[in-house]
Amino acid sequence: MNGRPVTIQDVAREAGVSTATVSRTLSKPSVVAKPTRQAVMRAVQKTGYQVNHLARNLRRQRTGSVIALAPNLANPFFSQILAGMSAVLSARNYGLLIADTQMGPDPDERLRRYLASGMADGLVLFDGGLSPAALDVPGRPPVVAACEWLATDLPSIRVDNAHGAELAVAHLAELGHRRIGHVTGPRSNVLARTRKQGWREAMARRGLEARDAWVFEGDFSMDSGALAAERWAAASDRPTALFFASDEMAVGFLGALRRNGAQAPRDVSVVGFDNIEVCAHLSPALTTIRQPRTLIGERAAGLLLDLIGGGGGEGFAGLVEVELVVRDSTAPPA
Amino acid sequence: MNGRPVTIQDVAREAGVSTATVSRTLSKPSVVAKPTRQAVMRAVQKTGYQVNHLARNLRRQRTGSVIALAPNLANPFFSQILAGMSAVLSARNYGLLIADTQMGPDPDERLRRYLASGMADGLVLFDGGLSPAALDVPGRPPVVAACEWLATDLPSIRVDNAHGAELAVAHLAELGHRRIGHVTGPRSNVLARTRKQGWREAMARRGLEARDAWVFEGDFSMDSGALAAERWAAASDRPTALFFASDEMAVGFLGALRRNGAQAPRDVSVVGFDNIEVCAHLSPALTTIRQPRTLIGERAAGLLLDLIGGGGGEGFAGLVEVELVVRDSTAPPA
DNA sequence: CTGAAAGCGCTTACAG
DNA sequence: CTGAAAGCGCTTACAG
Numbered sequence: 001m002n003g004r005p006v007t008i009q010d011v012a013r014e015a016g017v018s019t020a021t022v023s024r025t026l027s028k029p030s031v032v033a034k035p036t037r038q039a040v041m042r043a044v045q046k047t048g049y050q051v052n053h054l055a056r057n058l059r060r061q062r063t064g065s066v067i068a069l070a071p072n073l074a075n076p077f078f079s080q081i082l083a084g085m086s087a088v089l090s091a092r093n094y095g096l097l098i099a100d101t102q103m104g105p106d107p108d109e110r111l112r113r114y115l116a117s118g119m120a121d122g123l124v125l126f127d128g129g130l131s132p133a134a135l136d137v138p139g140r141p142p143v144v145a146a147c148e149w150l151a152t153d154l155p156s157i158r159v160d161n162a163h164g165a166e167l168a169v170a171h172l173a174e175l176g177h178r179r180i181g182h183v184t185g186p187r188s189n190v191l192a193r194t195r196k197q198g199w200r201e202a203m204a205r206r207g208l209e210a211r212d213a214w215v216f217e218g219d220f221s222m223d224s225g226a227l228a229a230e231r232w233a234a235a236s237d238r239p240t241a242l243f244f245a246s247d248e249m250a251v252g253f254l255g256a257l258r259r260n261g262a263q264a265p266r267d268v269s270v271v272g273f274d275n276i277e278v279c280a281h282l283s284p285a286l287t288t289i290r291q292p293r294t295l296i297g298e299r300a301a302g303l304l305l306d307l308i309g310g311g312g313g314e315g316f317a318g319l320v321e322v323e324l325v326v327r328d329s330t331a332p333p334a
Numbered sequence: 335m336n337g338r339p340v341t342i343q344d345v346a347r348e349a350g351v352s353t354a355t356v357s358r359t360l361s362k363p364s365v366v367a368k369p370t371r372q373a374v375m376r377a378v379q380k381t382g383y384q385v386n387h388l389a390r391n392l393r394r395q396r397t398g399s400v401i402a403l404a405p406n407l408a409n410p411f412f413s414q415i416l417a418g419m420s421a422v423l424s425a426r427n428y429g430l431l432i433a434d435t436q437m438g439p440d441p442d443e444r445l446r447r448y449l450a451s452g453m454a455d456g457l458v459l460f461d462g463g464l465s466p467a468a469l470d471v472p473g474r475p476p477v478v479a480a481c482e483w484l485a486t487d488l489p490s491i492r493v494d495n496a497h498g499a500e501l502a503v504a505h506l507a508e509l510g511h512r513r514i515g516h517v518t519g520p521r522s523n524v525l526a527r528t529r530k531q532g533w534r535e536a537m538a539r540r541g542l543e544a545r546d547a548w549v550f551e552g553d554f555s556m557d558s559g560a561l562a563a564e565r566w567a568a569a570s571d572r573p574t575a576l577f578f579a580s581d582e583m584a585v586g587f588l589g590a591l592r593r594n595g596a597q598a599p600r601d602v603s604v605v606g607f608d609n610i611e612v613c614a615h616l617s618p619a620l621t622t623i624r625q626p627r628t629l630i631g632e633r634a635a636g637l638l639l640d641l642i643g644g645g646g647g648e649g650f651a652g653l654v655e656v657e658l659v660v661r662d663s664t665a666p667p668a
Numbered sequence: 669c670t671g672a673a674a675g676c677g678c679t680t681a682c683a684g
Numbered sequence: 685c686t687g688a689a690a691g692c693g694c695t696t697a698c699a700g
Contacts, residue, residue: 005452005473007693018671023695033669048472050450054392055693058676063388065431073417074628076410083408086434095431095453097399100420116384118339119429138382139339222615248611255615277582278612281556281589294408341677352687357679367685389677392692 006049015043026051065095066304067120069111071127073100077274077293078126081146084297085124092305094121101127108134115140122304125154128190142307146300155307157300160319161191164289165198166205167324168243168271171287173206176332177269181214181239183228183249192220195245195273214239218249225252232268233260240268240333247272247279247288254282254329265331275325285327296320340383349377360385399429400638401454403445405461407434411608411627412460415480418631419458426639428455435461442468449474456638459488462524476641480634489641491634494653495525498623499532500539501658502577502605505621507540510666511603515548515573517562517583526554529579529607548573552583559586566602567594574602574667581606581613581622588616588663599665609659619661630654 012019017036025032025040032040043049057064068085070078082098089096097120101107108131114123115137122142135143135154145156172180182199185192196215203210216231218224225248232238232253244250250272254264264270264284272279275290303316346353351370359366359374366374377383391398402419404412416432423430431454435441442465448457449471456476469477469488479490506514516533519526530549537544550565552558559582566572566587578584584606588598598604598618606613606622613620637650 005693008695009693019693020671020673020695021669024670027695031669036669048450050452052392052452052693054388054397054452055676056695058386058388058392058678059693059695061676065429073420074414076413079410079413080408082432083406083434086407086432087437090433090437095399096433097429097431098416098420099424099430100417103421103424113384116382118384118386118388222611226615251612252615255617255619258617277556278585281560281586282616283589283592285589339677342679343677353677354679354687354689355685358686361679365685370685386677389692390679392694393677393679395692 005052006047007052008049010047011040011043011049014047015039062121063119064093065097065120066122066124066301066308067097067099067114068124069099069101069114069127071100071102071107071129073098076276080293081126081297081300084294085301086297087294088298088301088305094305101130111135112137115143122308124300124304129188142304144300144304144307146296155303155313155316157296157303157316158319159191159291159296160322161194162198162201163319164273164291164322165195165243166202167322168273168289169199169202169206169208171324171326172241172243172269172271172330173208175241175269175330177239177241178208179214179239179333180208180210180241180243181216181232182210183216183218183225183242183244183253185245186219187217189220192245199243211237213237216242218245220246220248222248222252222255225249225254226256227252229253229256229260233257233262238268241271241330242268243271243273245273247274247276247286250286250288250329251278251282254284254286264329266334269330269333271330279325279327282329284329287327287330288325290323290325292320292322339386340381341386342383344381345374345377345383348381349373397453397455398427399431399454400456400458400635400642401431401433401448402458403433403435403448403461405434405436405441405463407432410610414627415460415631415634418628419635420631421628422632422635422639428639435464445469446471449477456642458634458638463522476638478634478638478641480630489637489647489650491630491637491650492653493525493625493630494656495528496532496535497653498607498625498656499529499577500536501656502607502623503533503536503540503542505658505660505664506575506577506603506605507542509575509603509664511573511575512542513548513573513667514542514544514575514577515550515566516544517550517552517559517576517578517587519579520553521551523554526579533577545571547571550576552579554580554582556582556586556589559583559588560590561586563587563590563594567591567596572602575605575664576602577605577607579607581608581610581620584620584622584663585612585616588618588620598663600668603664603667605664613659613661616663618663621661621664622659624657624659626654626656 008019011022111134124144145154216228272288275288279286342353345356445468458478479488534544550562609622609624
């Protein structure tokens with residue numbers, strides 16, 4: 001009950017066995033004789049022994065943690081993903097460290113340091129803006145790309161963004177829209193590019209024009225969505241429907257639209273991407289493409305653990321599916 | 335360049351000194367002669383040596399990590415707080431582990447395990463629902479309570495919730511409202527209770543009645559806010575203004591209100607709590623009480639590091655201030 | 669089935 | 685100012 005933590009030595013003394021036997025009882029009980037095992041377990045109980053992970057991991061040459069590296073931890077988008085990761089990892093007794101790539105001056109350098117530091121057995125990367133060269137660290141642990149991926153052959157969990165765009169455009173086209181525009185994510189973002197490309201292809205597939213004038217550049221943020229509303233309102237050649245690369249932008253758009261006296265879906269139909277919680281509570285409630293974020297976190301953690309365990313990550317291949325959620329922000333064109 | 339990580343031995347050999355000297359050069363350079371120091375630094379450069387934290391920490395009898403323990407990691411409320419913590423911690427070379435209390439069957443037991451595990455040098459607790467008894471672990475590391483606090487004398491970072499309620503009621507009263515109601519957080523939540531109590535006192539201070547009929551029970555969620563809208567609309571004795579214990583509930587309320595053909599602030603004035611990002615983009619934009627979440631994270635991390643370093647946490651006492659942000663969801667009563 | 673011993677990679681009194 | 689040595693708390697071949 002005093003300050004000094006209980007060690008395996010204390011347990012060994014208490015049980016009248018060697019530390020080796022205590023260790024075995026705890027990690028491979030099957031090789032220990034039953035009476036010995038019971039004596040050890042009793043001593044563990046009595047002393048309140050808890051393994052020292054530092055020592056165990058140093059000896060086992062692993063850290064027992066993985067790092068999730070996100071471009072912006074303050075972005076709520078990640079919270080559900082982290083929850084999914086945490087669930088899988090803690091069930092397997094791994095710790096989850098989180099870090100932000102964009103906090104210092106040189107994000108690439110940060111990644112490189114994390115990879116070289118030996119602080120974790122693996123890393124899940126959520127920042128598609130980093131340079132693939134930053135991965136070129138000798139002896140680095142496994143890395144999984146999630147959500148946004150680098151232009152490399154990194155094992156990855158990928159969402160079917162192209163299909164999401166297809167679902168959005170299909171929904172709008174079925175309602176009768178032919179002038180369907182797109183509000184993009186940041187230009188440098190791979191995910192944003194895939195959604196834009198998906199929009200273009202979905203339009204082409206239907207013989208619909210995808211005019212440059214119908215593309216509004218955003219950066220995923222609500223503010224950029226509000227800006228898009230201004231530009232949309234001011235445009236002469238105006239789409240009757242818009243597919244947004246993120247819900248946040250669609251939310252900003254709807255707010256600004258209303259402040260300007262316009263309204264969805266009367267004046268323009270709106271489809272978002274993500275299905276964040278607020279979608280259902282807006283008025284009009286936002287039609288969107290649902291991304292299963294908890295699942296993404298679970299799959300990313302699962303894949304990483306598989307790689308750490310020496311697996312090839314098979315069984316984790318394949319895209320994470322998205323689905324259309326129809327609400328009230330879409331209607332036939334006026 | 336091969337697989338084996340570079341150790342302090344390799345650097346020592348390269349520099350022609352002992353490992354002790356390499357270690358000193360890295361952690362207390364002032365005690366090493368300049369030429370020696372330079373030779374070591376050159377060797378570090380050449381070999382690409384990175385300290386093994388596991389070994390260093392085992393030797394130093396610390397872990398170099400702290401744990402943030404939240405009731406629900408999927409709640410975006412925490413993302414900004416975690417970002418604030420991460421900023422402070424990584425500047426001081428501490429890792430941030432995150433874990434969820436509510437994932438297993440017994441949250442108290444989870445907390446106890448984390449405290450006894452020696453996995454971290456300290457812990458920040460965001461779950462006010464846990465039993466103080468769970469803290470009763472011999473030799474446990476320092477714990478900081480943040481956001482929601484237990485009924486103990488734990489060092490804590492606390493937001494001035496009572497003052498937030500006062501600001502909200504003052505604003506509404508100045509607009510001329512006398513029938514000001516409150517939508518609560520979950521009954522068991524300390525933070526929710528403080529806000530409710532604050533509302534009650536702010537009303538009393540003005541000689542305003544705080545009728546039970548004007549209290550609508552919620553749980554912080556958007557859904558519960560939407561439910562409050564139904565109940566508000568159906569009530570015979572209806573407040574003309576509502577102070578919500580969370581923005582999320584206010585968002586849900588506004589959406590449901592509109593779907594029922596009513597509108598804020600025409601039919602009812604609405605004040606939220608938190609200032610989440612969407613507030614500014616709603617229509618009407620939501621008047622609310624701003625909570626500086628990044629600051630909360632920074633302060634919590636700072637306080638914990640101080641305690642870990644043997645400080646008494648003085649200088650971190652005092653409440654985190656909140657402020658009123660007036661937007662368009664409040665107006666004089668009709 | 670069990671124990672003695674080596675060793676994971678570091679840091680730090682201690683001695684010189 | 686520097687080095688030899690002990691030791692942080694474990695695990696695991698190895699020998700018996």
